[in-house]
Amino acid sequence: MNVIVWLKSPIVIIVATQLLFSVGDLMARANMRKHGFTVAAFLKLWFFVYIASRQVATVGQLYILASAPIGRTMALFGAASIVLANLLGVLLLGDILSLRSYAGVALAVLAFTVMSVAK
Helix, strand or coil, X not given: CCHHHHHCCHXXXXXXXXXXXXXXXXXXXXXXXXXXXXCHHHHCHHXXXXXXXXXXXXXXXXXXXXXXXXHHHHHHHHHHHHHHHHHHHHHHHCCCCCHHHHHHHHHHHHHHHHHHHCX
16 A cells, blocks of 8 residues: 555544644643743743644644544544543553443444444
8 A cells, every 4th residue: 555545544644633632732731730821831842842733733633624524524533532542641641540431431432433434
């Protein structure tokens, strides 16, 4: 499969977009805790990287919204967001949820997946 075709795949763009949003949120969380909600915090390099990454993610999201039905794409964005948030939470923050919570996550992802493939 051609790499360019693969990179233009809606699933790849959705996951990359949600990954940018999620990583940006983690960066903001860490820096806002460190610097506080002050004007000085918003004048630091991390904030400009945060804004730039969100702009790139927004362009990816708009590309997907322009090329596919909104209900289906938003369901995929929701599923990707839930999976990535939980994965990054475990890997980077050590946030371990209960088995019941992970069952809820799985059901939510299943619901979004069913919505995204339904006709």
